[in-house]
Amino acid sequence: MAPPDSIALAAGRNRAVLRRQQGDKFQLLAAPRWLTSALGVEHDFPITVDIAKQHPLRPLFTLARDIIACGRAVQDYCIEFEMENGDIIAVLAQGRLDGDVIMTLEDVSDIVRSRRKAAAIGAFHGIIGQSLAMLEVFHKIATYAPTDAPVIITGETGTGKELVARALHERSKRNRAPFVAVNCNALTAELFESELFGHEKGSFTGAMRQHRGRFERANSGTLFLDEIGDMPPFTQAKMLRALEEGVIERVGSEKEESVDVRVLAATNVALEQAVQQRRFRADLYHRLSVLRIHIPALRDRHGDVPLLVERFLAHFARRYEKQVKRLTPEAISILEQYHWPGNVRELRNVIERLVIESTGELIGARALARWMDEREYLMPGEWNADAIYAPRAPIIAPPAQSEAATHHTEALEALPRDGNRFWGSVRSNAPSPQKYTFERFEAPPSDDVIEAEIVSSPRPEGTASPVELTRETVEDAFAKAGGNATRAAARLGVHKATLYRHMKRLGISLDEARGEAAEEKS
């Protein structure tokens, strides 16, 4: 048993001390005032409670009983006290046995309430998700928002980094001041400094008037720097000074301006790597990465896909005045199993396309077949500028007006299922509620629905049509492109994904093609 004076030492603002009397009787020797007042209990110790009887503090005593029974500490246990009016008071407890049971308690009621609300409606400041990973993101937003510390938001492209930044701003005490976003990738190095810090009239050719930079415009509010890894090196030094000292200097000005700005930054590349390669200043990295929120890729939270689909479907159906109401379970299952290199942005665009093309109330799996086929070889991380700016694969024409070009249930039902092959590169080990094979889709010859959706892109002169690609032409293209697949595809006048598909058909592996190219070079 601890000596009596240890109780006074142990009892702090967030401490509770409990002692077992006999049997089910416990004494509360100290507890935080915010807890007793919230539960309507007199703040007059000791409070003796029989654990077998109802008492507002009973959850605390049952935890104390468990700690005594097990003789070991309890970490991170969220006790919920349910009030008579149904409200919940949530307390995060760490407890240990030191003669008495000593507990550290933290009020997390706000976090639990906001999380429950988010789970109930499936959205948090416009960010849709109910998965455990996203609930953690929401929790971090709620925790980090009230502080003024910089936050680095990481995640693949299309995961919603700006939405998270906006949520942080909206929940902060700066929410009445401006939220200013800058894409560090979208401006040249010369323009960047002037855009961020402003310039004086006449400071350079074309500076016809004084210009307030984004930093000044975000004064008292939040500045969001997207793609921070692409910030020019010289600007990084000025940025560090602005963060450290809260002062900026307009281009061409000799006067310093004080600014009060919270900086949020986002990146889809590993900043640590950029620091190692000396493309990003280590001091700025350390200054910015006080807090970090990582947004999971959509393939890591595929359980959120149905919810996202439902929201996007309703949104686009309203926008385009369509009757479409839902996707069939097969279609949803396919979307759940896709690896989503473009993340939520890609899903949103897919749903927009499906809604525009649909004329019925239901969208089936068949409507997705060609779309998936186009993306067969687009793996996570390959959704980059090379892929985007490489010669285009066949593009999707505007929705055909023929009756055949619909996604009606009848059309779907008419499709023979047995032995149909959809596509092969979807998540192979993902659970599928529908027992059908995931192989290449072969449309029946009489069906012109899919063909009606495709038009060919103009092909550069002297390049092969994909159907004419042979082992020799592919190997030759790789050899001339020095083993680079994107450049080889460009030489052949096809999209990289199309090239990969034909390589698979011809039985040529990427390593083999590169090896051939290397041999030819040597």
Added chain:
Amino acid sequence: MSDFNASEQELERTLAGADGPVAVFLSEAFHPAVRTMADRLQHLSHDGKAFQLIDVSLAAYRAWAASYDVYGTPAVLFFANGRMVGRVLGVVEEGVLRSSVPVV
């Protein structure tokens, strides 16, 4: 891990009718601690410890959890032959979790 959405009576019936041990994971997911425990339970269930894992939300099964003196998360209740034989509150090391799994 299977999410349980049926009634409390149905949950009791499932526990009573189970062939081996069952771990009921109360997982109100507001805190990384819940995820830590979920990962440890998953790991344990794939690591030779044979038990059925059921994930239930504390908010949805509040009265049922209270009948076992559980008022918070993360909490794991171990059942064998329909009776609670052990429980773990808060975050614990995998070793502690492993030793709490009943042998049936």
